[in-house]
Amino acid sequence: MKFALTTGQRRLAAVIFVSAAFLAPLAGCGKDEKKAEAEKSVDAIAMFETPAIAKQLIEPIIGTGTIAPAKTTTLGPRVTGIIDKIDVYVGARVKEGDPLFHTRDVEIRLRVAELENQVKLAKAEVRNTSRAFERANELHASGFVSNGGLDNAQAAKDAANAKLGIAQAQLASAKQMLDDCTVRAPFDGVITRRDVDEGKYMATMGGMMGMSAPGGGSDVPGMGGGGGGGGVLQIMKIDIVAAIVQIPETDLKRIKVGTKGKIVIDSMGRSFDSYVVILNDLIDTNTRGVEVRLPILNADYAVKPGLFARAELYPEPRNVLALKRSALQGTENSRYVFVAENGVAKRVPVKVRQIDAESVEVLSGLSEGQRALTGPNLPLLAEGIPVKIETVAANTAETEADAASTPQ
Template identity: 65%
Template sequence: MQSGSRRSWRIATPFFVLALGAGLAGCGDGKDKEAARAPETIRAMETQVVRKELVEPVTGTGTVIADKTTVLGPRVTGIIDKVFVKVGDRVKEGDPLFQTRDIELKLKVAELENQVKLAEANLRNAARAFGRSAELHDKGFVSNGGLDNARATRDTAAAQLGIAQAQLAGIRQQLADSIVRAPFDGVVTRRDVDEGKFMTTMGVDVSMGSGANSGSGVVQVMKIDTVYAIVQIPETDLRRVGVGTRAKVTVDGLGRSFDTEAAVVNDSVDAASRAVQLRLPIGNGDYAVKPGMFVRAELYPAPRSVLALDRSAVQGTESARYVFISENGVARRVPVTLRQIDASTVEVLSGLKEGQQALTGPNLPLIADGTPIKVETVAANLP
C-alpha cells in the first residue's frame, strides 16, 4: 500500500505543478492588462491669462506733398524780359522771380503824372473862380445861375483830378507788378519760360496764335520747410484714428523715420478703394524730403485693455479653437474664441477669465480631454 501511495504522489505531482503554474500565470496576466489600461500621467506647464494694454498700429502708404505749391505767371501783359531764378534755387518771400518788360509802363506813368498835374491846376483855377463868384453873389453882382455854373466847373475839375490820380495809381501798380516776387519762402521746382516770350496775364503764349493757352506759368515755387505725407488707410480703421493720433512716417528713399501726428482726417471716403486720406506733417528744415516721395506710416491709436494668452497654449483649427486647463490633476478641454495679436500672442474674447492658467509645453500634443497631468513648472507670463 505504501509503495502504491508513493507512486500516486509521483504521478500527481506534475499535474499539480502545472495547474499551480497556470493559476499563477493567469493572475499575472490580469494585473498586466489592468496596468496597460491605466492612462499615463503627462507632464505639462501652464501659462496665465493676463490683462494688458494693447496698442495696435494702423498702417498705410502714401506720397509726400508740399505745404504750398504755386505756379506763377505774369501779372501784366508783355514780353518776359528777365527770369532771375532757375530750378533748385531757394527763395525767400519777396525775392524777385521774373520781370515783364516795363518801358511802356514807365512812359505811361510819366504821361499820367502830367495828367494829374494838369488836373490839379484846373482844379485850383476852378476853385478860385468859384470863390470869387461866391463873394460877388453875396454882394448881388452874380446871379444864382452864375454861382451854380462856377460850382459845377469846380466840381468837374475835382472829378477829373480824381480820375487822373486813379489812372496813375493803376499804372504804377502795373509797373510794380511787372516784377513777380516769391509769395513765400520756398524752392523753385519748375521753370517753363525763358526770356523773350510774349505772355498775357492769363498765361497765353501769343506766338501760338490768338487765344492759344500755353498751359503753364513762368515758374513753380513750392514751400517745403514743412511737407505732408498724404496716407491712405482702410475705412474700417477710421474709427480708431483721429486728429492728433500719434504716428511715425518712414521715407524709404532716405532711410529715415519721422515722429508726427495726424493733422487732417479727410471727411470723404473714396468709393472705389474704400480708403480714407490722412495728412501727416513732417518737419523738413533741410529740404531732404522731396514732394512725390513714397512713404509708409504707422499710426498709434489709444491703447485698449485686452485679455492676452501665449499662442503656444492654443489648439484646434481656425473655426474651433480650444485650450486645456488643469482640473484636479486632469486636463479639461475648454473652447475659446480668440483673435490674433501677433505671432506669439492672442487675445481671449471668450472661454477664459483673467488669471486662469492654460496648459502648454512640449507635451501639449499628447494631452487629450481627461488625461492625467502633472504640472511641473509655470511658463513665463506675457510681458
C-alpha cells in the same frame, strides 16, 4: 551523522516557518504598490502653464500715401507781355518777396510818365477853378455876380476835381501794373518747376494766373496748377510738409484729429513722430479709404514732396484678454487649449484673434487668470492624459529658452 532535535527546537522551527509563509505575501504586495506609483509618475507628462491676462492693447492703423508740400502755387505773369528776365532756377530757395521773373515794362513806364503829366494838368486846372470860384463867391456877396454865375464857377471847380481824381486813379493803376511786371515769391519756398524761358510772350489769362489752393494744385481749372504748364514757375512751401495717406474706412471710428502717429519714409531710412492734423470728410468710393494728413517739420528741406510714406496711427487702447500663442492648438477654424483639471489634461475650445507673433486675444473659452498648458510636450497631450505642472522658475527658464530659439 544525524542530530536529534529537542522538543523546543522543533517548536521554534515551526514558528519561523509559519512567520515566513505569512510575511512573504505582504512583502510582495508592498513592491506592487510602489511599482504602480512609479509607473503612474512616469506616465504623467511634464507641462508648463501660462495665464490668460487682461491688458490694454493699442492696435496701430497702417496707411500709405505720399509726402505733399504745405503750399503749391504755379506763378504766371500778372501783366500781358514778353517774359524779359527770369531770376531763379529749379531748386532755388527763395524768401517771401524775392523777385522771381519780370515782364517787359517799357510801354508801361511810358504810360506812367504820361499819366503823371495828366495828373499835373488836372491839379493845375483844380487850382484855377478853385480861385475862380473864390472870386465869384466874393463878387456874389457884393451883388456883382448872379446866382447862375456862382453855380457855373462851382460846377467848373467840381469838374476839375473829378478830372484830377480820374487822372490819379489811372496813374495808380499804371504804377501797379509796373510793379506787377516783377513777380515776387508769395511765401518762403523752393522753385520746383520752370515752364518757359526769356522771350516768351504770355497773357495773364484774365488776371487769374497762379491762383492755387494750399496743399497743392489750382482751384481754377486750366489756371496753371499741378503741372498744367500754363505758368512760368512753380513754387512749393516745404519747410512744413504733410504725409497724405489713406486708411480703411472701417478704421474711421477709431481715429480723430489729434490721434498720434508715426510717419516712416523707407527711401530715407527715417521715421517722424506726428499726429492727425486733417481728417478728410470725403470717403473715396473707389478705394473705400479715408484721407488723413500728418505734418512733418522740415526746416532743412530734407523731406521731398512726392516721396512714398507709410503712416502708423495709434488710437486709444482697448481692454483685451491675452494669451501666449504657444498654448494654442488646432486649425484656424477649430482652435483649442488644454488646461489641467484634477491632474489630467482637459481640452477647452476657444475663439481667438491675432494680436502679434507671440500673443492672441481670447474672445471666448477662457476667463481672466485661467491657465492654459504649454511647453515642449504640448503636442503629446490628449484629453485625459495625466499631467505634472512644472514650477514657475522652470516655466520662466523654458520661456526664455523658447524666446532665444525663436527666429527674429
